[in-house]
Amino acid sequence: MHTLYIAKDYSAIAVGADEVAFAVEKEAFLRNIPIRIIRTGSYGLYWLEPVIEVELEGGRRIAYGPVTEEAIGSLFDSGFLEGSDHPLCLGNLQEHPYLKKQTRLIFERIGKNDPLSLDSYIACGGFQGLKKAIELGPDKVIDQITKSGLRGRGGAAFPTGIKWKTTQRAIASQKYIVCNADEGDSGTFSDRMVMEGDPFLLIEGMAIAGFAVGADKGYIYLRSEYPLAHEVLNKAIAVCRSQGILGSPLFGSSFSFDLEVFLGAGAYVCGEETALLESLEGKRGMVRPRPPLPAVKGLWGKPTVINNVITLASVPWILSHGGEAYAAYGVNRSKGTLPVQLSGNLNYPGLVEVPFGISLRDLVYGFGGGTRSGRPLKAIQIGGPLGPYLPEHFLDILLDYEELSKIKGIVGHGGIIVFDDQTNLAFMAHYAMEFCAEESCGKCTPCRIGSTRGMELMEKILMGKGSRKELELLFDLCDTMLHASLCGLGGMTPFPVLSALRHFPEDFGYSKEEICAFAGAL
Amino acid sequence: MRTMDQKLLDSLAFYSTKPNGLIPFYHKVQEEIGYIPKEFLPQIASSFNLSQAEVYGVLTFYADFRTKPPGKNIIKICRAEACQANGCHKVIEKAKETLKIDFGGTTPDGKVTLLPTFCFGNCANGPSVALNGKLYGRVDTRKIENLIHSIR
Ligand SMILES: Cc1cc2nc3c(=O)[nH]c(=O)nc-3n(C[C@H](O)[C@H](O)[C@H](O)COP(=O)(O)O)c2cc1C
Ligand code: SF4
Ligand code: FES
Numbered sequence: 086m087h088t089l090y091i092a093k094d095y096s097a098i099a100v101g102a103d104e105v106a107f108a109v110e111k112e113a114f115l116r117n118i119p120i121r122i123i124r125t126g127s128y129g130l131y132w133l134e135p136v137i138e139v140e141l142e143g144g145r146r147i148a149y150g151p152v153t154e155e156a157i158g159s160l161f162d163s164g165f166l167e168g169s170d171h172p173l174c175l176g177n178l179q180e181h182p183y184l185k186k187q188t189r190l191i192f193e194r195i196g197k198n199d200p201l202s203l204d205s206y207i208a209c210g211g212f213q214g215l216k217k218a219i220e221l222g223p224d225k226v227i228d229q230i231t232k233s234g235l236r237g238r239g240g241a242a243f244p245t246g247i248k249w250k251t252t253q254r255a256i257a258s259q260k261y262i263v264c265n266a267d268e269g270d271s272g273t274f275s276d277r278m279v280m281e282g283d284p285f286l287l288i289e290g291m292a293i294a295g296f297a298v299g300a301d302k303g304y305i306y307l308r309s310e311y312p313l314a315h316e317v318l319n320k321a322i323a324v325c326r327s328q329g330i331l332g333s334p335l336f337g338s339s340f341s342f343d344l345e346v347f348l349g350a351g352a353y354v355c356g357e358e359t360a361l362l363e364s365l366e367g368k369r370g371m372v373r374p375r376p377p378l379p380a381v382k383g384l385w386g387k388p389t390v391i392n393n394v395i396t397l398a399s400v401p402w403i404l405s406h407g408g409e410a411y412a413a414y415g416v417n418r419s420k421g422t423l424p425v426q427l428s429g430n431l432n433y434p435g436l437v438e439v440p441f442g443i444s445l446r447d448l449v450y451g452f453g454g455g456t457r458s459g460r461p462l463k464a465i466q467i468g469g470p471l472g473p474y475l476p477e478h479f480l481d482i483l484l485d486y487e488e489l490s491k492i493k494g495i496v497g498h499g500g501i502i503v504f505d506d507q508t509n510l511a512f513m514a515h516y517a518m519e520f521c522a523e524e525s526c527g528k529c530t531p532c533r534i535g536s537t538r539g540m541e542l543m544e545k546i547l548m549g550k551g552s553r554k555e556l557e558l559l560f561d562l563c564d565t566m567l568h569a570s571l572c573g574l575g576g577m578t579p580f581p582v583l584s585a586l587r588h589f590p591e592d593f594g595y596s597k598e599e600i601c602a603f604a605g606a607l
Numbered sequence: 608m609r610t611m612d613q614k615l616l617d618s619l620a621f622y623s624t625k626p627n628g629l630i631p632f633y634h635k636v637q638e639e640i641g642y643i644p645k646e647f648l649p650q651i652a653s654s655f656n657l658s659q660a661e662v663y664g665v666l667t668f669y670a671d672f673r674t675k676p677p678g679k680n681i682i683k684i685c686r687a688e689a690c691q692a693n694g695c696h697k698v699i700e701k702a703k704e705t706l707k708i709d710f711g712g713t714t715p716d717g718k719v720t721l722l723p724t725f726c727f728g729n730c731a732n733g734p735s736v737a738l739n740g741k742l743y744g745r746v747d748t749r750k751i752e753n754l755i756h757s758i759r
Pocket of ligand 1: 393
């Protein structure tokens with residue numbers, strides 16, 4: 086019996102992983118060769134998907150990719166089940182520099198096993214963090230999280246330990262853990278990969294959070310664009326319930342935790358935590374004014390910890406290895422690792438988990454291999470649709486929350502999108518305004534009206550009708566949006582717009598000097 | 608006038624007992640019949656103990672929910688930044704030109720509805736297109752033509 090591994094990951098399936106798995110099965114049947122195919126998460130070397138890994142004696146694996154249905158006959162002919170050479174042979178993926186240069190703490194298991202096999206999760210260190218947490222007790226769990234220096238990976242980078250402490254201290258009959266799995270930022274997919282590739286990890290992280298703050302009920306607010314993640318999460322929850330991990334006292338304690346998945350309905354603003362809560366309560370996703378903080382008054386008015394998927398998925402490792410071990414990775418106030426998502430015009434787009442402190446250049450060129458088109462890189466956008474566009478000479482900046490904020494950049498959810506010189510940044514600025522207008526919840530005027538006005542101004546500028554007056558209006562508008570919006574959607578849309586203007590004025594039909602007159606606003 | 612069948616009535620009875628059941632119920636209706644008929648709203652409102660304005664407000668807030676029947680097939684094309692960096696505008700143009708409709712439109716024969724999406728999480732394998740819920744990556748103009756051809 087030969088064992089093969091093929092990813093069952095939304096992005097791998099999008100490029101044919103299901104068809105490849107089916108074709109391999111069929112070919113093996115025709116050739117009378119007994120095989121078994123284990124569907125896994127993806128390692129995140131996406132340009133190579135669909136990948137087939139063949140298990141050899143001793144458990145070593147040899148990979149082939151990107152495999153097409155047409156190549157399967159020749160793979161069998163060449164004896165790939167014995168690990169023979171073939172033009173598609175990639176060798177042992179664990180030795181591939183793209184994987185080898187990473188520091189995989191969160192993603193350590195993803196790609197290797199069946200995500201829904203509880204046995205293999207436990208065999209690979211699963212639930213060690215939760216057991217440790219129960220041994221330590223809530224206060225010490227929060228101490229470890231605080232010591233680790235973990236900051237929210239959803240975008241705002243708020244220290245997780247402080248957030249948990251606030252909810253722990255709040256006195257209430259009911260508290261909640263809400264996982265923000267709305268992952269609305271273009272260019273990001275790490276949450277999806279965790280949910281599809283290692284769902285028990287997220288469940289464990291949420292259970293630890295629940296134990297620490299005294300919340301016995303959790304929700305995962307999942308965007309509707311992720312049907313596979315939805316299916317995998319629901320199956321994983323069912324497995325945990327049947328094995329007494331969810332809904333029953335945990336590992337000898339008196340604490341029990343249960344959770345369910347709630348599906349969003351296509352609203353970007355519902356990634357913002359208070360809009361998310363409104364939506365989770367069954368209402369329109371309108372942003373709530375703060376205070377009160379959700380940590381004190383959240384879901385149905387009860388103290389609620391809201392954390393991003395990656396934040397929660399970092400927690401089990403921190404507990405099982407200790408907060409200090411986690412804090413040993415990274416730099417300054419940016420501790421630990423970040424799963425960076427590389428996409429856009431790149432040779433090697435994918436998921437790269439690295440400690441903070443790596444340069445953007447190492448990410449874009451070292452891992453990403455530069456533009457796929459072979460044309461000069463013009464700009465990167467870092468931090469999602471509300472992040473700035475940065476030109477090539479900013480690539481020496483280090484991945485570090487504070488370093489990036491010095492140049493008005495953000496880490497956001499860790500997405501980096503690369504654009505080549507065919508891109509017109511004025512178009513991208515227009516798109517940013519359009520996106521904001523499209524997705525605005527409508528609660529405040531700077532965002533609702535401002536984004537529409539911004540779109541109109543950008544249209545005029547794009548048609549070559551931009552004069553100094555339009556420029557002045559645009560800067561005024563951005564200033565109002567920056568300072569008077571209730572949430573980050575309106576408040577950060579000026580980032581991509583102003584950065585594009587500042588670094589690429591010629592795309593807007595303005596000279597550097599004309600833009601520099603507004604230096605204060607930039 | 609369209610009315611709810613027994614299956615939907617059972618769902619309505621189930622979801623209306625939950626404090627946050629309205630959005631999951633809308634998902635259910637759309638999954639069953641492809642859209643959410645406005646005629647259902649009075650009954651939905653009374654089951655959930657909400658005003659009609661409230662249930663209507665929720666319905667229209669979310670981009671996923673439709674109040675009109677879509678075409679037989681639904682094509683969604685990602686138009687977000689990472690797909691733009693990989694030339695999704697060419698795919699979008701090709702689709703609009705081949706189908707002779709704009710985003711949000713349905714072909715006159717009722718066969719295809721074309722919708723924009725902001726990111727499928729397939730950014731590393733873009734441009735991304737979903738046809739009737741099945742996602743396709745690395746889509747170029749030839750591939751979108753083939754996809755459209757496969758349903759016409
Ligand atoms: C417009 C907007 C959209 C957001 N979208 C997301 C999202 O999709 N996922 C997410 O985790 N956080 C998102 N956030 C950040 C959340 O408001 C919040 O900071 C986060 O869920 C807190 O979790 P963390 O501390 O673990 O990061 C968004 C914020 C804004 C202003
Ligand atoms: S900034 Fe925009 S999205 Fe945020 S609260 Fe105001 S209107 Fe709503
Ligand atoms: S930007 Fe198109 S799938 Fe993410």
